[in-house]
Amino acid sequence: MMSGETTMAGATSGGSAIAQESEVAPGSAVKFKDGGKDAVLIHLDDGNFVAYSAICTHAGCTVAYKNAQLACPCHGSVFDPANGAEVVSGPAQTPLPEIPVEVQNGEVVKA
Ligand code: FES
Numbered sequence: 001m002m003s004g005e006t007t008m009a010g011a012t013s014g015g016s017a018i019a020q021e022s023e024v025a026p027g028s029a030v031k032f033k034d035g036g037k038d039a040v041l042i043h044l045d046d047g048n049f050v051a052y053s054a055i056c057t058h059a060g061c062t063v064a065y066k067n068a069q070l071a072c073p074c075h076g077s078v079f080d081p082a083n084g085a086e087v088v089s090g091p092a093q094t095p096l097p098e099i100p101v102e103v104q105n106g107e108v109v110k111a
Contacts, residue, residue: 017107018051024108029065029081034099034110038062040070041101041108042081049108051099052085058092070096 018032018041029042031054038054042065052070054063061074069088070079077092079085085096100111 016109019108021103021106021108039099040065044082049101049103050081051101052096056092057094057096
């Protein structure tokens with residue numbers, strides 16, 4: 001239980017960690033940059049981590065995590081992160097691109 005404590009350093013081995021597993025509670029999300037572009041890491045209620053591009057596939061606004069969904073503020077598109085970021089409501093027609101991630105030693109990293 002105590003083994004996953006974080007320290008002040010914040011240094012990670014490969015520099016590829018997106019977040020500490022313990023920092024992202026189930027049902028919450030954190031933003032990160034993937035290749036300089038906005039992305040979002042979500043800890044699903046079922047315990048799995050998923051990550052997606054946060055750039056709306058409609059016209060490129062940045063989506064935000066809210067109520068277990070990814071919602072775009074520009075024209076109201078909604079995506080379902082538990083289901084491959086499938087479009088729940090438009091105008092977007094394409095799911096957000098997924099970024100494969102996995103948990104290694106308490107850190108969420110790109111797979
Ligand atoms: S840019 Fe996201 S709904 Fe239009």
